[in-house]
Amino acid sequence: xxxxxxxxxxxxxxxxxxxxxxxxxxxxxxxxxxxxxxxxxxxxxxxxxxxxxxxxxxxxxxxxxxxxxxxxxxxxxxxxxxxxxxxxxxxxxxxxxxxxxxxxxxxxxxxxxxxxxxxxxxxxxxxxxxxxxxxxxxxxxxxxxxxxxxxxxxxxxxxxxxxxxxxxxxxxxxxxxxxxxxxxxxxxxxxxxxxxxxxxxxxxxxxxxxxxxxxxx
Amino acid sequence: xxxxxxxxxxxxxxxxxxxxxxxxxxxxxxxxxxxxxxxxxxxxxxxxxxxxxxxxxxxxxxxxxxxxxxxxxxxxxxxxxxxxxxxxxxxxxxxxxxxxxxxxxxxxxxxxxxxxxxxxxxxxxxxxxxxxxxxxxxxxxxxxxxxxxxxxxxxxxxxxxxxxxxxxxxxxxxxxxxxxxxxxxxxxxxxxxxxxxxxxxxxxxxxxxxxxxxxxxxxxxxxxxxxxxxxxxxxxxxxxxxxxxxxxxxxxxxxxxxxxxxxxxxxxxxxxxxxxxxxxxxxxxxxxxxxxxxxxxxxxxxxxxxxxxxxxxxxxxxxxxxxxxxxxxxxxxxxxxxxxxxxxxxxxxxxxxxxxxxxxxxxxxxxxxxxxxxxxxxxxxxxxxxxxxxxxxxxxxxxxxxxxxxxxxxxxxxxxxxxxxxxxxxxxxxxxxxxxxxxxxxxxxxxxxxxxxxxxxxxxxxxxxxxxxxxxxxxxxxxxxxxxxxxxxxxxxxxxxxxxxxxxxxxxxx
Numbered sequence: 001x002x003x004x005x006x007x008x009x010x011x012x013x014x015x016x017x018x019x020x021x022x023x024x025x026x027x028x029x030x031x032x033x034x035x036x037x038x039x040x041x042x043x044x045x046x047x048x049x050x051x052x053x054x055x056x057x058x059x060x061x062x063x064x065x066x067x068x069x070x071x072x073x074x075x076x077x078x079x080x081x082x083x084x085x086x087x088x089x090x091x092x093x094x095x096x097x098x099x100x101x102x103x104x105x106x107x108x109x110x111x112x113x114x115x116x117x118x119x120x121x122x123x124x125x126x127x128x129x130x131x132x133x134x135x136x137x138x139x140x141x142x143x144x145x146x147x148x149x150x151x152x153x154x155x156x157x158x159x160x161x162x163x164x165x166x167x168x169x170x171x172x173x174x175x176x177x178x179x180x181x182x183x184x185x186x187x188x189x190x191x192x193x194x195x196x197x198x199x200x201x202x203x204x205x206x207x208x209x210x211x212x213x214x215x216x217x
Numbered sequence: 218x219x220x221x222x223x224x225x226x227x228x229x230x231x232x233x234x235x236x237x238x239x240x241x242x243x244x245x246x247x248x249x250x251x252x253x254x255x256x257x258x259x260x261x262x263x264x265x266x267x268x269x270x271x272x273x274x275x276x277x278x279x280x281x282x283x284x285x286x287x288x289x290x291x292x293x294x295x296x297x298x299x300x301x302x303x304x305x306x307x308x309x310x311x312x313x314x315x316x317x318x319x320x321x322x323x324x325x326x327x328x329x330x331x332x333x334x335x336x337x338x339x340x341x342x343x344x345x346x347x348x349x350x351x352x353x354x355x356x357x358x359x360x361x362x363x364x365x366x367x368x369x370x371x372x373x374x375x376x377x378x379x380x381x382x383x384x385x386x387x388x389x390x391x392x393x394x395x396x397x398x399x400x401x402x403x404x405x406x407x408x409x410x411x412x413x414x415x416x417x418x419x420x421x422x423x424x425x426x427x428x429x430x431x432x433x434x435x436x437x438x439x440x441x442x443x444x445x446x447x448x449x450x451x452x453x454x455x456x457x458x459x460x461x462x463x464x465x466x467x468x469x470x471x472x473x474x475x476x477x478x479x480x481x482x483x484x485x486x487x488x489x490x491x492x493x494x495x496x497x498x499x500x501x502x503x504x505x506x507x508x509x510x511x512x513x514x515x516x517x518x519x520x521x522x523x524x525x526x527x528x529x530x531x532x533x534x535x536x537x538x539x540x541x542x543x544x545x546x547x548x549x550x551x552x553x554x555x556x557x558x559x560x561x562x563x564x565x566x567x568x569x570x571x572x573x574x575x576x577x578x579x580x581x582x583x584x585x586x587x588x589x590x591x592x593x594x595x596x597x598x599x600x601x602x603x604x605x606x607x608x609x610x611x612x613x614x615x616x617x618x619x620x621x622x623x624x625x626x627x628x629x630x631x632x633x634x635x636x637x638x639x640x641x642x643x644x645x646x647x648x649x650x651x652x653x654x655x656x657x658x659x660x661x662x663x664x665x666x667x668x669x670x671x672x673x674x675x676x677x678x679x680x681x682x683x684x685x686x687x688x689x690x691x692x693x694x695x696x697x698x699x700x701x702x703x704x705x706x707x708x709x710x711x712x713x714x715x716x717x718x719x720x721x722x723x724x725x726x727x
Contacts, residue, residue, distance in 0.1 A: 054558035055565035075287035077458055079594070080295045118556055125554075130656045133633065134302060137659070141551045145283040148547030157567055159520055159546045164399060164407040166275040170420045174225050175272030175311065175431075178455045181229035200395030200410060202367050203521060210280065 023111070027066065033073040034066070038085060040110040041092040042069045046143050048117040058152045060143060068146030087138055095120070098132070151213040160213035162203055167195035223258070223423035228271060228432040231452045234463045237428070239265040240727055242448050242468035244435045244483070247313020248709050249695040249716035250474030251418035252354065256720035258425035262727050265466050266427055267448065269434045270309035271455035272415055273316060278405035282545030285404040288456060289317050291594060296478075298584060298599035298662065301655050303505060305597070305662035307478050311431050312415035314476075314709075319402040319525040320391035320411045321540075321707040322360045324351050324714075326533060329704050337701040338673025341682050342715075350714035357421075358412045360710070362388035367398030369522015371571040372541045374513065376527050378623030379539075384615075386529040389540070392417070393523075400543040402524035433464060434593065438471055438487040438692065445471040445692040470691045470723055472684075474716070477501070477665035477698040478586055478595045484669070485588040491669075491686040496679050500670055501584035501599060502703045503662035507609045508542060508574035509616045510552060511625035512566050519543055519571055533705055536578040536605075537612040539619070543572065552659065553629060554637040563629070573619065575612035576663065578705035579605035586668050599662070601655040609658055614649035618642065633657040664708050669698040684719035691726075695719050 024036035031039055046060025053059075073081050092109045099105035100116040109117060124136035147153055154160035168191040176184045208214070243254045246268035254266040270289070271277075279285040286294025291307045298305060308314040327344045334343060354360075363372075368388070379386035392412040399408055409416065423429055434453045439446040447467040451460040473480045481498035484490045491497060520543065529539040543549075549572055553563045584599030613630060620628045621642045628639050630648060634657055639645045672678020675687035680699050686692040695716040697708045704711055 049556055049560065051557050054561040056561045072283055072287065075284055075456075076293035076295070079592075080293040083295070122556060125556075133656075137551075142283070144550045144553075145281070145547040148545070148550055149281045149284075153564075154546065157546070157565065158518070159567060161280045161401070162399065164397070164401075166407050167409050169409050169416050171272070171416045172274065174420060174423060175274065175415065176227060176229075177274045178271045178277045179228070182225070182227060195409075200397055200408070202398045205518065205521060212280075 029067060031070050033081070034070045037092060037110070038088040039066050039070065041088050042066045042143070044110040044117060045091065045121070045139055046146065048114055048121060049140060049143050050147050051114070056153055056156065058150060060147060063147045063150035063153055065143055065146035068149050069142055072142065072145070084142075087135065090135055091139055094135070098124070154213060155209075155215065161210040163208045163210050164203070168192050169195065223426045224428045225423060226428075226430045228452065228455055231432070231462050236464065237265050237430075237466045239263045239428075239466055239468040241265070241470045241472060241723065242267065242466040243472045243474055244448060245313060245474035245476060245479070245696065246311050246414060246419060246429070247308070247474060247476060247696065248315050248414055249697070249712045250472070251312065251414035251422065252713050252716040253472050253474060253695050253720045253723070254427050254429075255418045255422035255425065256717060257723060257727075258422045258427040260720070260724040260727070262724070264422065264427040265468070266419070266422060266429045267433050267435050267450070267466070268311050268429070268431045269453055270311060271432050272311040273405060275405065275407050275409065278407060280401075280404055280545070282404065282548040285317070285545070289405075296594075296597070298597040300584065300598045301601040303503070303599060303601075303660050303662045305478075305503065305665060307476055310415075311429075312413045312419065315392075315413040316405060316415060317403055318709065320393050321525055321528075322355070322358070322390045322392050322710040323528075323706040325704040325706055325711045326530070328534065329702075333701050337671065337678065339671060339682055339701065340673065342671070347711070347714050347718065350717040351710065353717055354710065354713045358392035358417055359394045360390050360392050362390050363393070363396065363523045363526040367396045367523050368526045369398055369400070369519070370517050371519040371543060372522050372526035374517065374571055374623045375541045375573055375619065378619035379529055379531075381622040382618060384529055384619065385531045386527055389523070389526055389528045391523070396523055398522045400520050400522060400524050403544050434460065435475070435483060436486065436593070438473070438483060438490055439465075440487065440490060440689065440692075443688065444690050447471065470693065470726070472693045472695055472719075472723070474695040476696050477668050478597065479593060480694055480696055480698050481586045481668045482588045482593050482595050486593070491679055491688045491692060493688045494672075494676055494678055496670055496672075496677065498586040498668050500667040501586055501597065502580060502582065502666040503599070504576040504664040504703055504705070505579055505582075505601065505605075505609065505660040506574050506576045506663050507613055507658055507660055508552065508572050509613060509620065509631070510549070510570050510572045510629045511620035511623070512569050512627050512629070513571065513624060514569070514626050516568050517571050518568060520546075530706070532612070532615065535611065536608040536705065537575045538706055539573060539575050539612070539616065541571070542574045552631040554631070573616055575609070575616060576707075577605060577608045577612060578703055579608065580702045581605050603655070606653055606655050606658070609660070610648070610653050614645070617645040617648050621645070631659055664697070664703065666697050666700045666703045666708065669694050670701045671699045672701060683722040684715065685722070693719055693723060
């Protein structure tokens with residue numbers, strides 16, 4: 001009997017390993033924090049929520065939401081990033097419990113057809129079961145943050161940050177930037193005095209954008 | 218006593234374990250701790266101010282909302298309560314929450330102090346008693362109403378809607394000098410206009426001789442009998458949170474200003490200190506906030522103008538305050554309903570949008586703060602009382618009224634079970650008539666209170682009216698945890714006024 005049990009357990013392990021680890025394509029850029037499966041679920045969900053075309057041209061993929069999620073996960077403390085990974089896992093493999101409509105609805109989320117992904121996420125959004133709504137809200141929050149980090153999305157809406165001249169204050173003589181020593185402080189009392197002269201005029205809507213958000217020519 | 222020259226230490230300065238001697242050690246450099254440090258340094262005390270976070274320069278600010286929170290907030294800005302799941306935040310930076318708040322400064326109304334006095338045996342905590350302290354802080358920070366030229370259309374539309382309905386409203390007073398209306402308060406003011414503590418009180422404290430130690434985590438309050446002896450902890454690497462060298466500060470007086478969610482944890486980790494009343498970590502209260510987005514026929518250009526420039530205190534006795542709001546677009550867009558092209562159509566309307574919110578005075582809804590076995594991040598539980606949900610129900614309806622009175626063509630309430638979009642006041646009546654469940658609403662717990670509450674009776678509170686712990690001779694608390702109840706208005710200024718009063722009392726004992 002033991003060998004039957006071992007055989008079944010072995011088969012289950014192989015199926016689980018295939019579902020969890022294999023069949024994910026590597027992204028164009030190396031990942032700092034996300035695993036391949038996590039990147040796949042973020043990209044798939046981003047394209048389901050933000051398809052190409054429409055009032056805003058960029059798709060989730062074009063807005064590089066996956067790369068954003070990678071950067072975000074890297075910035076989070078360990079315990080919080082673990083929760084984030086659990087969220088991605090729940091979305092990717094939640095189909096085992098909450099199957100997507102249509103054939104093959106129990107495949108992992110990133111392997112579903114786009115229409116199935118959309119239908120599944122919509123059913124979670126409107127679910128009467130609060131935890132499912134919470135999963136949906138959390139996932140879409142990350143995707144939306146990522147989408148709106150893209151200059152290609154913000155520029156056409158005129159919502160990209162503007163270039164702002166930063167005056168020098170007394171604090172700039174006391175505190176260096178993060179990770180730097182106080183020897184790195186280059187400002188002087190004269191800079192503080194000069195900054196005091198500058199007047200506070202409202203931002204010019206036609207003024208230049210922050211360099212990171214300017215259109216590349 | 219002659220104070221030594223002030224000093225600053227950042228992470229790069231620490232080369233090994235160290236010990237400091239002080240008259241007063243202040244844990245936490247947020248608005249309340251910064252006031253205590255400055256006032257006592259000016260009074261001639263040898264002050265050491267401890268801050269776990271690093272100083273942020275404008276080059277360190279992250280313009281993206283989520284990444285900014287990941288850098289400046291504990292738990293990456295993703296802290297949430299259990300029970301009723303609600304996001305809440307605690308800053309970890311020199312200057313604390315003042316670095317990333319919208320600088321709103323409101324004096325609590327008389328009625329709040331009357332409730333406190335009656336319910337918590339607080340004879341001397343009246344508005345009249347606190348006014349001189351409010352005045353001192355206001356003068357130092359240059360608190361003034363937001364000028365018209367940086368209001369932006371988003372804020373002025375709110376006033377227009379209120380005026381049309383006969384609802385009183387006012388320009389928000391803020392600790393800002395020379396605002397340019399960039400709407401970037403929540404990610405750090407690149408214009409250096411906001412008088413956050415790192416730009417105002419802390420440099421003044423250093424000028425007066427305070428030593429400011431950044432990137433150090435206080436982990437335990439040392440005590441012997443009924444006297445606190447100082448604080449021990451470890452150096453923390455900015456952004457990674459890795460701990461290294463150990464430190465100790467020996468002090469005659471210890472002031473905890475680590476915030477509502479950290480001060481009780483520190484006490485619990487110090488052998489359940491100052492908890493004869495059993496109230497440490499209890500009575501957790503918030504101002505849960507709800508918001509509605511309105512879409513107008515013409516462009517609003519909501520990114521221009523003070524982050525929060527207008528407010529209404531009209532309904533304060535009903536338990537809610539109304540405000541205008543702007544945040545990084547990605548944060549606001551999170552609330553928009555739908556998928557795919559439909560969602561993108563809505564996103565394209567953001568330049569035509571305004572978001573207004575209500576904060577609710579939920580003093581029936583209570584929770585607790587507990588230390589986890591490891592680390593200083595708290596375990597928060599919270600229950601939203603159905604009676605308090607009714608306040609939010611009512612606030613949503615009033616916001617809808619104001620939007621349509623201001624000329625909005627539709628509103629997006631963001632409430633589960635309600636229409637995604639509402640096109641008229643008649644349709645909006647559903648917000649008034651359909652009772653909501655707590656889980657129907659997307660809220661955020663922005664202001665936090667009461668976990669080390671002030672009470673005249675030592676058996677029912679943690680500190681007295683001076684902020685001194687009932688159980689110890691020389692341990693004080695100066696943060697909004699000492700509020701006996703939530704205020705219904707933004708608490709920073711009241712916290713600072715109480716901290717100012719506490720400083721005076723401490724100075725008398727030095």
